[in-house]
Amino acid sequence: MSSTLGASESSILLKQGAESKIHAVTFLGLPTVVKERFPKTYRHPALDASLTRERMKAELRAIAKCRQIGVRVPVIYFVDEQKSSIYMEHIQNSNTVRDFIQKVQAGSGDAQRLLVPLMAKVGAIIGTLHSNNLIHGDLTTSNMLLLEPAADANIILIDFGLSYVEASAEDKGVDLYVLERAFLSTHPNSEELFAHIISAYQEANKKGLREVMSKFEEVRLRGRKRSMVG
Amino acid sequence: MQEKFVLEQFDGESVALSLFSDVKNSREIRQSIVEGNVEAGVLTAALVLAPLQVLAATVKAVHAQKNGRLRTRNVNSEIVYNMSASRSIMDSFSKFGIQDDDEAIVVVTLGDSCAQIETLINGTAVPLSGISEFTDTDRIKKVYKIKDAELSAGSLLDAVVSRIASKEFVSY
Numbered sequence: 416m417s418s419t420l421g422a423s424e425s426s427i428l429l430k431q432g433a434e435s436k437i438h439a440v441t442f443l444g445l446p447t448v449v450k451e452r453f454p455k456t457y458r459h460p461a462l463d464a465s466l467t468r469e470r471m472k473a474e475l476r477a478i479a480k481c482r483q484i485g486v487r488v489p490v491i492y493f494v495d496e497q498k499s500s501i502y503m504e505h506i507q508n509s510n511t512v513r514d515f516i517q518k519v520q521a522g523s524g525d526a527q528r529l530l531v532p533l534m535a536k537v538g539a540i541i542g543t544l545h546s547n548n549l550i551h552g553d554l555t556t557s558n559m560l561l562l563e564p565a566a567d568a569n570i571i572l573i574d575f576g577l578s579y580v581e582a583s584a585e586d587k588g589v590d591l592y593v594l595e596r597a598f599l600s601t602h603p604n605s606e607e608l609f610a611h612i613i614s615a616y617q618e619a620n621k622k623g624l625r626e627v628m629s630k631f632e633e634v635r636l637r638g639r640k641r642s643m644v645g
Numbered sequence: 646m647q648e649k650f651v652l653e654q655f656d657g658e659s660v661a662l663s664l665f666s667d668v669k670n671s672r673e674i675r676q677s678i679v680e681g682n683v684e685a686g687v688l689t690a691a692l693v694l695a696p697l698q699v700l701a702a703t704v705k706a707v708h709a710q711k712n713g714r715l716r717t718r719n720v721n722s723e724i725v726y727n728m729s730a731s732r733s734i735m736d737s738f739s740k741f742g743i744q745d746d747d748e749a750i751v752v753v754t755l756g757d758s759c760a761q762i763e764t765l766i767n768g769t770a771v772p773l774s775g776i777s778e779f780t781d782t783d784r785i786k787k788v789y790k791i792k793d794a795e796l797s798a799g800s801l802l803d804a805v806v807s808r809i810a811s812k813e814f815v816s817y
Binding site for chain 2: 442443445471472475476478479481482483484485486487488490491492493494495496497502504
């Protein structure tokens with residue numbers, strides 16, 4: 416038997432961000448995404464190389480830590496250090512949590528009842544991250560993939576490009592605040608849904624919870640003040 | 646009885662995996678490897694879970710060779726080293742490389758160097774698809790330091806492949 420491995424010639428650009436490009440390829444015979452951090456020409460090349468390496472390392476560490484604490488993340492297949500590229504599992508048969516919520520909210524069907532358990536799952540996952548002192552750094556409903564069937568509430572977290580390990584209540588509060596801002600702007604009039612995330616979070620992250628919640632409130636106020644001043 | 650895979654990414658270079666049981670001369674095979682007379686990576690079958698695990702280690706080795714970044718003597722020893730999540734070369738070899746008392750081994754050959762090693766092995770070639778019969782999953786969990794919590798987030802193979810791929814960057 417002979418099978419062809421390695422990245423195929425044809426690759427599809429899925430996303431172009433400020434820091435990286437994401438391509439879909441086939442690698443080791445498997446559906447794969449390649450996240451490539453490209454050089455920043457405005458930085459000194461030596462500084463750029465070491466910053467890029469450090470960021471890639473932090474991302475790989477956060478992904479590894481998530482898996483170790485039982486939070487689902489893509490499998491890492493290969494790392495090309497020279498090209499600052501991470502080859503990882505391309506999650507099939509999934510929607511972003513963002514798309515799922517929007518689809519459900521646009522309809523009037525039976526699927527509404529799936530949202531509360533789904534939010535509980537989201538809150539539990541973030542609580543697990545924080546109780547292990549892992550800050551995601553870019554929590555949005557676009558960075559959460561929901562596997563089919565949606566009723567199972569099987570969520571895979573992606574994009575750990577801004578993640579780091581930190582025990583402080585301040586950083587956890589900011590992580591929640593970032594999610595709240597993203598959540599309420601992507602899903603208007605969904606304060607009630609967001610409250611389900613927070614209550615499940617509180618169940619999953621009891622250690623130092625009071626400080627985290629008071630920082631969350633504090634950052635919220637700070638944020639509101641900023642936006643009022645302009 | 647070998648299974649062949651083409652590494653499309655590396656100019657169509659091919660890799661062949663074969664599994665042997667009832668091997669009687671592991672000590673002799675290991676000696677030949679030490680003397681540099683074996684052009685193959687030879688692994689203890691007990692720590693091999695699936696072909697994907699070996700291929701992940703092989704891709705890293707071939708990539709390192711092409712970029713002049715081998716950490717061990719050659720591309721074959723690099724495959725053995727890459728099987729481990731540890732950055733200690735000694736530790737990787739003493740766990741994943743062939744041991745003197747091994748009765749089941751997995752042989753990894755790149756390109757066309759296959760025939761020569763197979764004549765050295767005094768054992769029975771068996772289909773690679775039967776690997777699970779020789780796999781010691783408890784030992785795999787121990788060697789790779791995989792706890793039960795991690796297995797609620799994916800399979801044992803997912804955990805192993807992720808470790809191999811990111812071994813330079815993550816310590817376990």
